[in-house]
Amino acid sequence: MIKKGLPDTSYNVTCTRREDINDKFIDNFNEQIDCLILDKDIDSELREKIKKKFENISIVCLPSLDSENNNKSNVKNMSEPLKLSELSDYINSIFQPK
Numbered sequence: 001m002i003k004k005g006l007p008d009t010s011y012n013v014t015c016t017r018r019e020d021i022n023d024k025f026i027d028n029f030n031e032q033i034d035c036l037i038l039d040k041d042i043d044s045e046l047r048e049k050i051k052k053k054f055e056n057i058s059i060v061c062l063p064s065l066d067s068e069n070n071n072k073s074n075v076k077n078m079s080e081p082l083k084l085s086e087l088s089d090y091i092n093s094i095f096q097p098k
Helices: 023-028 044-053 084-094
Strands: 035-038 058-061 075-077
Touching (some): 023 044, 035 084, 044 058, 058 084
Parallel strands (some): 035 058
C-alpha cells in the first residue's frame, strides 16, 4: 500500500517482511537507509542497532503498531486512521534542508 501510495516521489521504496529484519540482515545491509516505516514493532535492541548503523535514520510507526516504547526512542507515530498524505508529508519533511 505504501509503495503504491507514494508513486510520484523520487524515493527508492523497498519493502521487506518484519521477520527478515534481524541482526544478520542489518549487518549485511550496505545501502543507506534514511527512513524505516514499520507496521509491527521490532525488538528495542534491534531498533538501537539500526539507529547506530544508520545514524540519521527516521523511524515511522503506522497506526496498527502499538508499542509503549516508541515515544521514548525518537520514533514518529502516525495518527489513526493512516492517511497516505500525512505519511507523504512527513517523509518529505525528512528530506527538507534544515
